[in-house]
Amino acid sequence: MRHFIYKTLAQNGAISSYTMYGPWIQTKRFVSSGLKSPEKQSLTVSYLTDSCGLSLEQAISASKVVKIRDTEKPDLLLKLFTSYGFTKTQISSLVSRHPPLILARPETNIRPKIEYFRSLGFRGPDLPKIICSDRSILLSSLEKQIIPNLDFVKDIVGTNENLVYALKHSSNVFHFNIKKVMVPNIATLRAHGVPEQHVAKLIMMQPRSLLLKTDLFKEVVCEIKEMGFEPMSRSFILAVKCMSIISKVKWEKKKEILKSFGWSENEFLSAFRVQPMLMECSEEKIRDVIDFLMNKAGLKPLDVSRCPNLFLASVERRMIPRYAVLKVLMSKGLIRNDIHLVWALNPRKQDFEKKFVTPFIEDAPEVIHAYQGKIGCDGFSN
Secondary structure: OHHHHHHHHHHOOOEEEEOOOOOOOOOEEEEOOOOHHHHHHHHHHHHHHHOOOOOHHHHHHHOOOOOOOOOHHHHHHHHHHHHOOOOHHHHHHHHHHOHHHHHOOHHHHHHHHHHHHHHHOOOOOHHHHHHHHOOHHHHOOHHHHHHHHHHHHHHHHOOHHHHHHHHHHOOHHHHOOHHHHHHHHHHHHHHOOOOHHHHHHHHHHOHHHHHOOHHHHHHHHHHHHHOOOOOOOHHHHHHHHHHHHOOHHHHHHHHHHHHHOOOOHHHHHHHHHHOHHHHHOOHHHHHHHHHHHHHHOOOOHHHHHOOHHHHHOOHHHHHHHHHHHHHHHHHOOOOOOOOOHHHHOOOOHHHHHHHHHHHHOOOOOHHHHHHOOOOOOOOOOO
């Protein structure tokens, strides 16, 4: 099959050009002609499939933008990646996404970047993971872009540990012009009175939220203030984080799900002010939670909007078992039927067990089975 593909490419006299990204190699043009092209393409394709783990289709596609004439440099590159703990899957992904990488100079262009991230505190699987997370890491200049960008972020978050924490949440800062994007957005937050420690916290939680276009970021901040958020509060930056990374289309879809269950605009705003991360939940998660709380547990929109933390909890692992426990206790008259269900479902695990499980094990041993999810929870209503 491969012989047929190579022969066909040769007969067609395929012409391919490719641009080598980064400082490793200059742009070149290769013209396939005669019998030399199939031989060189055969080496490229076979190396990419056999040594780099690309599929035949990926290798043929990559061979249009890169030509391997000998394997000395590629072998050294693969050996370098392996020495830092990169898996075959990670190496294959890197090369398939950036074929010119296979011709990079391992010691002068790749190792210094990996060592830099290692010096920040990335260890074990986290080191190759951060390198693979963003294409611009291996394509950008270490001295002119990567180090200046991360030095700027570190100046705000304070320590390498905090910087690593931020980069694990989002590595987008590598290919942005920090001075043109992040600096004005930080200035906007400061102008509205957001404390420095909250700015740092926002960067640690989601640096991508500060990479929104400056005019759009200003709109987000103003809209959050109009919703009633206080800039000095931690909930303000949680709202900024949420609104700046969710598109308007997805935002409206999530609101429509809530409204389809009878929520008013005021009930939505009340819930969002209490727990902004509500809107970071997927549409499916929001629908599952609201369906359980309103259709199964019989709660009203106002009840749920007062305790939106429940949207961050698991229906299967938390709500259903707790609901079943309360059902057992009510059926035996061990707790009042008018208990406020939404607050009974919300406490920490230890607090719920202390109040509703441990004290009743002797009088109602079924609570153990209920808490383990072995008893259904239909039929209970608030």
